[in-house]
Amino acid sequence: MSDGTTTVNLDQVVLARTAQELAPFMEAAGLTNPVSIAINAYLLDDGTRRLLLDTGAGDLLGSSAGQLLASLVQAGYQPEQIDAVLLTHIHGDHSGGLLTGAELAFPNAELYVNALDANYWLNEANQHLAPAARQRSFANACRKVLPYQLAGRLHTFMAGGEVLLGVGTMAQPGYTPGHTYYTLPGTSPRVVFCADLAHLLALQLADPTIALVYDVDPDQAIASRQRFLAEASAVGYWLVAAHASFPGVGRVEAVGAGYRWQPLSPDKEAL
Numbered sequence: 001m002s003d004g005t006t007t008v009n010l011d012q013v014v015l016a017r018t019a020q021e022l023a024p025f026m027e028a029a030g031l032t033n034p035v036s037i038a039i040n041a042y043l044l045d046d047g048t049r050r051l052l053l054d055t056g057a058g059d060l061l062g063s064s065a066g067q068l069l070a071s072l073v074q075a076g077y078q079p080e081q082i083d084a085v086l087l088t089h090i091h092g093d094h095s096g097g098l099l100t101g102a103e104l105a106f107p108n109a110e111l112y113v114n115a116l117d118a119n120y121w122l123n124e125a126n127q128h129l130a131p132a133a134r135q136r137s138f139a140n141a142c143r144k145v146l147p148y149q150l151a152g153r154l155h156t157f158m159a160g161g162e163v164l165l166g167v168g169t170m171a172q173p174g175y176t177p178g179h180t181y182y183t184l185p186g187t188s189p190r191v192v193f194c195a196d197l198a199h200l201l202a203l204q205l206a207d208p209t210i211a212l213v214y215d216v217d218p219d220q221a222i223a224s225r226q227r228f229l230a231e232a233s234a235v236g237y238w239l240v241a242a243h244a245s246f247p248g249v250g251r252v253e254a255v256g257a258g259y260r261w262q263p264l265s266p267d268k269e270a271l
């Protein structure tokens with residue numbers, strides 16, 4: 001479901017590329033800087049339990065985002081009905097919706113997150129070592145996740161196995177230490193919620209070596225992206241992407257040295 005959109009200024013976000021170098025990709029995608037990207041989260045309902053995959057931005061990114069609760073209600077659900085929240089990583093546009101004001105937005109939900117992300121973002125020593133540009137992410141991580149920990153609802157896992165209801169996990173380190181994709185049970189070809197495979201889909205699929213200021217380890221992030229894109233295009237995974245135009249469902253196709261996003265709905269433009 002849609003949390004809305006946010007705007008990204010490429011000059012502030014893309015590492016080691018000039019505007020001139022990015023221009024061909026922008027032109028091919030029909031984009032101009034700054035770029036508007038979608039923020040998507042997803043609900044899994046097996047009839048007995050309801051899992052939310054990511055929570056959108058909450059109050060962290062202004063009024064164009066933070067619409068997940070309204071989308072949830074529009075789809076016929078109340079926040080109290082969410083049994084578990086599974087985060088792909090602890091960035092504000094994915095974990096910001098955990099709270100409404102100071103209250104747990106999902107009061108009956110258990111919260112699951114990769115242990116590597118919890119250990120990184122909820123650790124003051126790491127915050128002291130991090131660059132200035134990442135300080136706000138640390139502050140937001142503590143503000144949004146610690147209330148669940150205090151309530152005894154935070155659960156951590158190592159990626160590679162199943163978390164709940166047959167939902168599997170795939171480690172995708174680099175963007176954040178515990179960046180995790182979720183695979184949906186009983187799907188063939190697999191449906192993978194691939195989170196921030198690309199924060200800027202049009203650029204980072206066309207050239208998977210484009211790194212962003214958000215990458216905690218840019219080289220590792222690029223390696224994870226390249227490995228997954230090769231696998232996803234070869235196997236034909238259905239992908240559900242947090243920042244592709246809503247509803248964010250598509251596949252990737254290898255083109256030259258990069259990849260192209262093929263959205264499920266032919267009338268939807270990919271970002």
Ligand SMILES: [Zn+2]
Pocket residue numbers: 091093094195196199242243
């Ligand atoms: Zn994101």
